[in-house]
Amino acid sequence: MIGEIGQFTLIIALVVSCLQGIIPLYGAHKGALPQMRFGSHAALVQFLALTVAFVALTIGYVISDFTIANVAKNSHSLKPMLYKISGVWGNHEGSLLLWAWILALFGFAVAAFGRNLPTSLRARVLAVQGLIGIGFLMFIIFTSNPFDRIDPAPFDGNGLNPLLQDPGLAFHPPFLYLGYVGLSVTFSFAIAALIEGKVDPAWARWVRPWTLTAWGFLTLGIALGSWWAYYELGWGGWWFWDPVENASFMPWLAATALLHSAIVVEKRDALKNWTILLAIIAFSFSLLGTFLVRSGVLNSVHAFATDPTRGLFVLGFFVAVVGSSLTLYAFRAPAMKGGGLFSPISREGALVLNNLLLSTALGTVLVGTLYPIFLDAIAEAKVSVGPPYFNSTFIPIIVPLIIALAMGPFMPWKRADLAGVLSRLKLALVAVLVITGLVWWLAADAPILAYVGMALFAWLTIGILVEWADRLKLFRTSFVNSWNRFKNLPRSAHGMTVAHLGVAFMILGITASEAWQSEHLGVMAPGESINVGGYDFRFDGAREGQGPNYGYLEGTFSVSKEGEYVTVLTPSQREYTSPPMETTEAAIWPMITADLYAVVGEEDGKGGYATRIYHKPFVSWIWGGAIVMFLGGCLSLSDRRFRIAAASKSKKSIPANSSVAGA
Amino acid sequence: MTRKKRRLYIVLSGVAVLGLAAALILSSFQDSLVFFHSPTDLAEKPVPAGRTFRLGGLVEEGSYVKEGIDIKFSVTDTANSVKVTFQGLVPDLFREGQGVVAEGQLNEDGVFVASNVLAKHDENYMPPEVADSLKKAGTWQGKEAD
Numbered sequence: 001m002i003g004e005i006g007q008f009t010l011i012i013a014l015v016v017s018c019l020q021g022i023i024p025l026y027g028a029h030k031g032a033l034p035q036m037r038f039g040s041h042a043a044l045v046q047f048l049a050l051t052v053a054f055v056a057l058t059i060g061y062v063i064s065d066f067t068i069a070n071v072a073k074n075s076h077s078l079k080p081m082l083y084k085i086s087g088v089w090g091n092h093e094g095s096l097l098l099w100a101w102i103l104a105l106f107g108f109a110v111a112a113f114g115r116n117l118p119t120s121l122r123a124r125v126l127a128v129q130g131l132i133g134i135g136f137l138m139f140i141i142f143t144s145n146p147f148d149r150i151d152p153a154p155f156d157g158n159g160l161n162p163l164l165q166d167p168g169l170a171f172h173p174p175f176l177y178l179g180y181v182g183l184s185v186t187f188s189f190a191i192a193a194l195i196e197g198k199v200d201p202a203w204a205r206w207v208r209p210w211t212l213t214a215w216g217f218l219t220l221g222i223a224l225g226s227w228w229a230y231y232e233l234g235w236g237g238w239w240f241w242d243p244v245e246n247a248s249f250m251p252w253l254a255a256t257a258l259l260h261s262a263i264v265v266e267k268r269d270a271l272k273n274w275t276i277l278l279a280i281i282a283f284s285f286s287l288l289g290t291f292l293v294r295s296g297v298l299n300s301v302h303a304f305a306t307d308p309t310r311g312l313f314v315l316g317f318f319v320a321v322v323g324s325s326l327t328l329y330a331f332r333a334p335a336m337k338g339g340g341l342f343s344p345i346s347r348e349g350a351l352v353l354n355n356l357l358l359s360t361a362l363g364t365v366l367v368g369t370l371y372p373i374f375l376d377a378i379a380e381a382k383v384s385v386g387p388p389y390f391n392s393t394f395i396p397i398i399v400p401l402i403i404a405l406a407m408g409p410f411m412p413w414k415r416a417d418l419a420g421v422l423s424r425l426k427l428a429l430v431a432v433l434v435i436t437g438l439v440w441w442l443a444a445d446a447p448i449l450a451y452v453g454m455a456l457f458a459w460l461t462i463g464i465l466v467e468w469a470d471r472l473k474l475f476r477t478s479f480v481n482s483w484n485r486f487k488n489l490p491r492s493a494h495g496m497t498v499a500h501l502g503v504a505f506m507i508l509g510i511t512a513s514e515a516w517q518s519e520h521l522g523v524m525a526p527g528e529s530i531n532v533g534g535y536d537f538r539f540d541g542a543r544e545g546q547g548p549n550y551g552y553l554e555g556t557f558s559v560s561k562e563g564e565y566v567t568v569l570t571p572s573q574r575e576y577t578s579p580p581m582e583t584t585e586a587a588i589w590p591m592i593t594a595d596l597y598a599v600v601g602e603e604d605g606k607g608g609y610a611t612r613i614y615h616k617p618f619v620s621w622i623w624g625g626a627i628v629m630f631l632g633g634c635l636s637l638s639d640r641r642f643r644i645a646a647a648s649k650s651k652k653s654i655p656a657n658s659s660v661a662g663a
Numbered sequence: 664m665t666r667k668k669r670r671l672y673i674v675l676s677g678v679a680v681l682g683l684a685a686a687l688i689l690s691s692f693q694d695s696l697v698f699f700h701s702p703t704d705l706a707e708k709p710v711p712a713g714r715t716f717r718l719g720g721l722v723e724e725g726s727y728v729k730e731g732i733d734i735k736f737s738v739t740d741t742a743n744s745v746k747v748t749f750q751g752l753v754p755d756l757f758r759e760g761q762g763v764v765a766e767g768q769l770n771e772d773g774v775f776v777a778s779n780v781l782a783k784h785d786e787n788y789m790p791p792e793v794a795d796s797l798k799k800a801g802t803w804q805g806k807e808a809d
Contacts, residue, residue: 234752344672356677360684367688382699384717392691397684521751523731601752604731610752 006056006147013049014137020130024123039126040111047108050101069150076159086170087160093146102181124192162576168228176221180286182214187283194332204266215255216633223626234584241390246369247289254282257358268340343415350408357401364393406463428462453511460504491639499632506625512618523608533615550574555600569598702743719764749777
């Protein structure tokens with residue numbers, strides 16, 4: 001019964017999305033109001049239908065309805081409830097249903113929050129959302145139906161890949177998809193603008209919250225995936241430049257560039273064509289990521305499907321979307337005239353540089369990701385492009401970006417004075433010298449990248465703080481005055497500062513954990529002690545036990561520093577029964593200045609156990625930085641209401657660099 | 664600053680950055696591409712010692728020896744096999760008779776010194792390179808990818 005309801009609502013959603021893709025577009029063309037309004041109603045219906053479908057599949061998982069093939073293949077009656085639910089999207093079909101549901105959610109959100117949009121623009125945006133929906137729903141219904149029946153129904157299910165039975169991973173796909181699919185809204189706005197032939201600051205203001213939302217969720221989703229890899233795979237690595245990771249990183253790079261170029265459109269009415277193109281590119285990379293991951297072209301834990309018809313369908317859809325939108329772009333973009341002029345050294349110039357470097361970085365990641373597939377196709381040679389490639393191409397492009405990142409916010413619009421900017425960064429320069437000296441003094445044999453990373457961290461952090469203090473006139477006027485300035489500064493300005501600080505934190509985490517990690521790898525007998533990174537790890541032995549759907553071997557380490565008790569670490573090895581598989585559960589003691597990380601392996605037959613222990617300085621700042629970036633995005637997003645209200649009431653002048661210089 | 668001049672600046676800096684990126688890509692492709700070889704590939708066309716590549720095949724039955732963290736095993740595609748040494752914890756689900764991919768270099772004695780043994784994700788998973796090389800050696804027993 002549940003299966004039929006889901007099937008039925010899926011088909012309703014497909015029919016509705018066909019109507020949503022055509023009628024409002026026609027209405028906007030003819031200027032017919034009812035047809036334009038139809039888009040909003042259709043978006044609501046589509047959202048409701050897909051919600052029912054998604055809930056139906058979830059219920060199938062919760063009650064372990066093994067007459068549904070998808071449930072039988074990916075769930076198991078003994079699985080904990082959290083993973084029964086996360087199992088809904090822990091497989092190919094279910095994850096696509098999640099994709100489609102989120103697409104409908106965003107469509108509904110545009111209809112609900114977009115009441116201030118011009119009717120024709122809103123109609124066109126919703127129509128494009130509908131067209132994207134057609135593609136995905138057809139894909140689901142014709143190649144990957146989650147509600148297919150299985151007869152006879154098996155007695156019990158296959159179970160979910162144990163690596164995926166983890167709280168971090170339970171929420172990684174939904175966040176990532178909120179980011180991927182969020183970019184569809186920006187894309188739809190771009191296409192609608194191309195059809196209307198009009199891009200103006202108002203357009204950029206409408207698009208901004210959607211880009212911010214998508215960017216924020218992407219940031220969080222990628223960070224969750226990286227954090228999961230860090231604690232679950234047991235190697236202590238957090239980023240492998242794996243093609244699948246790259247597939248999510250590329251849309252992030254494009255979205256970051258888009259976020260910045262849209263500011264120029266908003267404030268200066270320039271860079272319009274480029275921003276539209278970026279919006280198309282960003283969503284194309286979301287689709288490319290979906291294609292790479294879902295088609296089975298890349299083999300990894302993410303590749304649920306290796307069915308070539310599916311791959312062909314996604315590839316066809318990708319080509320159709322990218323091809324048609326770029327064709328439209330080629331015809332309509334030249335008609336859009338750019339606005340304000342600016343000198344290369346200016347806020348606009350800095351944002352152009354940001355875009356240039358981000359898109360170049362995107363290009364190198366793209367080349368590295370696709371090259372193995374390309375070489376396999378033309379020369380049948382198997383290669384892998386690993387971290388060395390990405391380190392030697394990505395880092396040299398990102399370093400100048402970080403240097404410029406500290407300077408950009410100091411620059412006024414139109415024309416800036418480089419010497420003036422640098423003189424305001426004197427303090428940051430001093431910080432760079434101090435920290436380089438410190439590194440040289442404490443760890444002279446550090447790799448050159450460690451010096452570069454720490455210097456960038458100091459430069460960026462101090463640069464950001466100085467700029468913030470400048471805006472608040474901190475220490476130059478009374479504290480009360482500064483506090484008032486703090487309160488009056490638009491949230492988006494605070495958001496920028498916070499998000500940029502997140503980048504600085506991340507640089508610190510990456511640099512310190514890569515350069516000064518200590519590692520011990522070896523067999524330890526119970527009672528044996530070892531010192532790693534200044535901490536004494538005493539191995540107290542290991543025992544076997546039984547979890548809900550796995551057996552385990554758990555080791556115990558007592559950790560102390562100079563005789564003082566710090567913590568007890570209990571890493572384990574799990575052996576799952578359904579499907580049969582082992583996983584490593586690292587034990588991690590996170591601290592602000594370092595993580596302690598321990599893994600226990602098999603017994604060596606003489607009473608000792610293989611162990612691996614890491615001391616990773618500042619590693620948690622990597623994910624902390626990502627969270628700070630996300631919070632910065634949220635702050636900036638919360639500015640939206642303020643801005644809409646301000647625009648409709650009176651133009652309230654804000655004592656901030658950006659708006660004064662931009663006015 | 665005129666519109667034309669601004670565009671010129673942007674285009675020029677774009678070309679400069681792209682050129683730099685192309686140079687970076689090409690130079691790092693020269694030494695950071697890692698090729699994949701099967702034991703039979705190595706028998707037919709030896710790879711010089713000290714060059715990093717990936718070796719894939721099945722873990723030969725009866726070849727897995729472990730002393731603490733020193734691990735020895737052979738990788739075979741049933742036609743040929745190569746001895747491998749590795750220091751560390753083998754990934755979950757490392758088994759004799761199962762597919763494996765190791766990254767490392769040959770030493771002077773023709774033994775493959777692995778710096779990394781790649782984890783498999785489940786019991787049915789066969790690295791695609793390994794599946795292909797087994798098909799070439801004519802000993803593929805899994806089902807054809809459909």
